[in-house]
Amino acid sequence: MALSRIRSVAAVAIAVLALSTGLAACSQDDTKNSAASTGDTAGFPVTIDHLYGSTTIKAKPQRVVTLGGGDMEAAIALGVIPVAGADWFGNTQLRGWVKSALGDRPAPKLINASEPKYEEIAALQPDLIIYVNTINDKKQFDTLNAIAPTIAAPAGTKNVYGVPWQDQVREIAKPTGTASAGEQVVKDTETLLTDTAKANPDFAGKVITAGVYSANSLNAWLPSDPRMRLLTSLGFKTNPQIDALENGDFYVKISPELTPKLNADVIFMAALDGAGKLDPALVNDKVWNALPTVKSGHVAYWGGAPVINTATPSGEFSSAMSIGGPLGIKYALPKLVPMLKNALAGKG
DSSP, X not given: OOGGXXXXXXXXXXXXXXXXXXXXXXXXXXXXXXXXXXXXXXXXXXXXXETTEEEEEOSOOSSEEEOSTTHHHXXXXXXXXXXXXXXXXXXXXXXXXXXXXXXXXXXXXXXXXXXXXXXXXXXXXXXXXXXXXSOOOHHHHHHHHHHSOEEOSOTXXXXXXXXXXXXXXXXXHTTXXXXXXXXXXXXXXXXXXXXXXXXXXXXXXXXXXXXXXXXXXEEEEOTTSHHHHHHHHTTOEEOHHHHTTOOSSSEXXXXXXXXXXXXXXXXXXXXXXXXXXXXHHHHTOHHHHTSHHHHTTOEEEEEOTTTTTSSSHHHHHHHHHHHOHHHHHHHHHHHHHHHHHHHHXXXX
16 A cells, blocks of 8 residues: 555645535535434444544534445445445445445445545545544544544554454444444344354364465465454364464465465365456466365365456455455355355365
C-alpha cells in the first residue's frame, strides 16, 4: 500500500471547506441510503474504545462510510446500509451475495480503500467512518478521524486484517446503535458454523494448510486470516509448521525450500483460473507435486486471483470465502463443505 499518498490532516480540512458549499444539502435519496432506519436513538452519545484510543459518537449515525475488509458487508448484515463502502479486493461492482442481503435497499457507493481518496470520502459527508478490519495505519486513522468520528480495530489487535468477524460485528454494532442486532447476528452465524461442524465430524482435528498461488508464488494463510478462522471453526486444526512462520501479517510467502512445510491432512489452495484450470506454473512445480498431500489427492483447489473480481460462480465463492463475515460465511458454506469432504477422501 502506498502510504506516500496519504494527505495531511490540514489538507483534508481544506478539502472539506472547499466542498462544503456544494454539499450543504444532500439529496433525499442519499439520506435514505444510510443507517437512518436501523434501531432507535437511545444509547447515544456512546464512546467506543479501539486500537488508537477512543471515539465518541454523539448521535445515531445517518451517513456511514466503511473502509475495512468486510466492514461494509458486516454493516449490511446488521441492517446498517453505508452511503459508501470498500470492497476488500477493490472490485468495482457489488458482489451478488451482498446484493441479495441488500434486497431492495439502495446499494452503497463502492470506494477504494487501498489508497483512500480523502477528498472523495469527505465529499460524502459521513458522520461515522468504520475503519475496523484494516492495515491498522495510524496516519490513515488520524486523517480519517479529521473528516468524521472514526472507529478502528478493537484495542489489542496485533495482526493487520486480523479482526475476528465476531469482534468486527460488535465493533460496528456499538457506534451504529445496533448492539442487540449484532449479538443476534453473531449467535445465528456461530450456530450455523457449530451445526455444520457437528454434521461433519470427519473435519474434527484434521490439520489443514490453506492459501493462494499467485504470481508464481505459494502463499499460506496464518491463523489470524478470516479464511483460516472459518476452517478452524469447522473443526480443522491449523498447520503448526506454518503457524511458526507468524510475521504479524495474515499470510506468509512460501519459498521453494519451505514448501514441504505445507504438507498436512488436507490442503485448500486458491489456484484455479477463470476456466477452472490449475495455474500452469503450479502444475509444473516439482516440489509442490512431491508433497504427500498433493500426491494422494488430499487437496482442494478453488478460484484464485484471476477470478475473485469476476461475476462468475467461482468469483462469487472466492469473494465470499475471502471476505467472510456473516454474509460471506452463509453464502460460502454450502459450497465449501463438499470441497473439503472430497479433499479428505482423496478426490482432489
